[in-house]
Amino acid sequence: MTTARDLLIVSMDVMPAGHPVEQGDLSLALAGAELLDLADLFALTLEGDRIVPGPAPSGLADRQLTEAAAALVRQSPYESVEDWLWRRGRGLYAAYLTALETDGGVTREHHRWLPLRTGRAAAADSPDRRAAMERWASGEPVLAGLGVAARLRDEAPEDLAARAGDTAVTVVTAVDDAVTELAAVRQRRSIEDAAFDNIWRGQ
Template sequence: MTTAQDLLFVAMDLPSTRSLERGDLSLALAGAELIDLLGLGAVTLDGEFVLPTGRSVAADPLLELAAAAVAPVADGETVEDWLWRRGRGLPDTYIAALEADGLLGREQRRRYLVLRTSRMVLRDSDGRRRAAHRWAADEPTLLALAAAIGISGPPPVPEPAPGPVATVVTAVRHAVDELAAERSRRSRRLDEANQTYVRRGF
């Protein structure tokens, strides 16, 4: 299992201190992939730039896709650029992989005697237990990524040691804050538009 998979397990298993936004999760999953690629030596950081090393990744199919998506050295790409580009639609990709592996299923529920509904639930698995173990062990990388999207364990949240991992975690936090600011601006513009409609009698 990978850090991104562990983060998704944690996100689905634990309560968040705020509504968990899909965009935030997308950024954090992309950050988790980048951290694993750094650990495997498939990429390196030159300051804020992500550079491929050419080393193959055979650890996980989704990590292989992530490694293949790294921009060529000639193009250059910052960590934040990577998060925004790679993160697009990433939760759906990981959820589909969990379903394909039989790690995610539908729980059937009955409402009002006649209606049946279902919701997606995690099934017990080695991967889910591994994620829970990393969380219980206060593993700094996992806890820092989770905290960036509003999922916090007992304080204080341990920080990754200074270095490439800490650079990625900082970039995730900055990108999540930027996304939150954009949501706030959109909400404010919508409120202002609604007030204008009210004043005009619409």
């Protein structure tokens, strides 16, 4: 299991049906999780906010993490963490959800009166789900920090730098900034759409 997949599974369990996670927010957090997993594999280091690739890891079992490693920019001046989040994060939630579903890790609600429509996705009961939820419940700092950045939880882990290192702080902070920026874009579009609707109503 990877941090990104753990984060996806957690997001299905901790968010109530009436308040689903924003897919864009989670896509950014998943991209950040990939960076931290690749850093743990010594496939990259950070110099300031720049992602410096290391040797390409071999034999990775996770398809998405393999794709992430291949997607690292290997030419100087290298890519910033922020640029990576926006580039790699595009559509990443859907990609991870599809992969998890293909592996049998997702169940969907079915309504008897709408047999052809599938409902909300939920994590299937499995050892992977139990491991992800145990990691979440323990307050493991990397997963908890990404969870706060993705707006899955309110309380940030204490002493993230001391417990997880400067790389984790840099990535989690970048994810939080990007999610905040995305929320501002959504709000601006909502205001613009409302103003447009009012024009058509003659207001």
